[in-house]
Amino acid sequence: MDLNPAVMIPLVILVGVGIFYFNYMAVKKRREMFAGFAAQHGWSFVPSNNSLARQWSGTPFQTGDNRRAANVLSGAFNGHQMVAFDYSYQTHSTDSKGNRTTTTHKFGVVVLQLPGALPHLEVTHEGIFGGAVANAFGFRDIQFESDQFNRKFRVKADDERFGHAVVTPRMMELLLARGEIGWRIEGNSLVGWDKGAHNPAEVMNRLSLLQGVVEQVPPYVWTDYAGIDPRQQAPIQQAPIQQAPVPQQQPPGNPQQ
Template sequence: MQGGTVLVILLAVLVGGGLFYLNYIAAKRRRELFAGFAAQQGWAYLPSDNTLAGQWSGTPFQAGDNRQVRNVLSGAFNGHQMVAFDYSYQTHSTDSHGRRTTTTHKFGVVVVQLPGALPHLEVTHEGIFGGAVANAFGFRDIQFESEQFNRAFRVKADDERFGHAVVTPRMMELLLARGEIGWRIEGNSLVGWDKGAHHPTEIMSRLALLQQIVEQVPPYVWRDYAGVDPRLRQPPLGPGYP
């Protein structure tokens, strides 16, 4: 019996050590992938920078604990300052038998600096139940003339008038065609995110989408809400753009 117990312990140690090694190799290869990609694009690369976890609010930030920012890319993308990174946090639960489970939630995040600070606006997918159920529970979002868009997306804004000014028919057309990530205007940042680890090709695609979103914002919105002319050179980098 004792021999069997020792064998089980040895097997557990071997399996645990093997998993640790595989995770180490995978993380090392990912660092090398992103470092090489950053060099190709002329961007800066940092293996980690957990201070970025506190730069923005809302999804996927400010949830759980053990928040980590890895594989940070920063630089210029088509005239826009950007930062992209792997983000993760952990949540914990305990079942009826007292067994504790830790879940790691992973996201790919891309952020583009805006020409000026704008009011808060968030656009996400409706999810599996759609807007009708959410609205019934009081989680109301802004409604637009396009029912197809209303069924596909939730739009939340502190200022509903601002929400309608930004989400124009052309913006809706863009998002219906390729609105694959959630995004949020937060001050002078346009934050985009999706669940899971992203690949360099996805980063480029998502940055291109964020650039299109910025370009779809009408000029009068920049003048009236931010007091800037988006055609002029962007201001110096603010917090969150290393």
């Protein structure tokens, strides 16, 4: 049965308007939710700050296009400067008929500012085949004394000795208990991320996890690699901040033996 264009055209327009309105209301509701969440904790909130999409490297950044950071929270969390935001980017593909498809990839990102810059270290979950198969294909990661940890997590570091110094038995115990997100030490930032949009409860849980990671770093690591003793630093007051943590270069010089 042929459909009358006089009927179809208004119908298509109506559907398009409905989709636009639904998306608009969803974005508005999410923005209001995070604005209220920020106010409850004395944090600052901005609807978007796309400069954050260029501030860090590695997953999930520096891939795709139309990179955006939205619903940005910043402030102090238990003595650490923090920033949390919705991150998204787009990729494109074309099928055999020339039809182009755009996919939007979404992540929840949380970042704690470290008391000093440390070497690069990344902890992520192993793939579905585990580390043994990945290593067979040349994707090497650092191995630890816990087989359970090695099966569940992949650890990469520019300095393997630094990796072993940070990922102690107590750190492994923490991550095995609640290591639900990937995280990376990048300069003076501890960056955590996971696929999909996060909610306020997840933001708090993930910030708490990153705080636990920081607390498990042995004091000598800060002294040897960053030249500081965080135990002697004054705690950050619970007050909003305007700027996100900015990664710093690792100070020159070899760590002590």
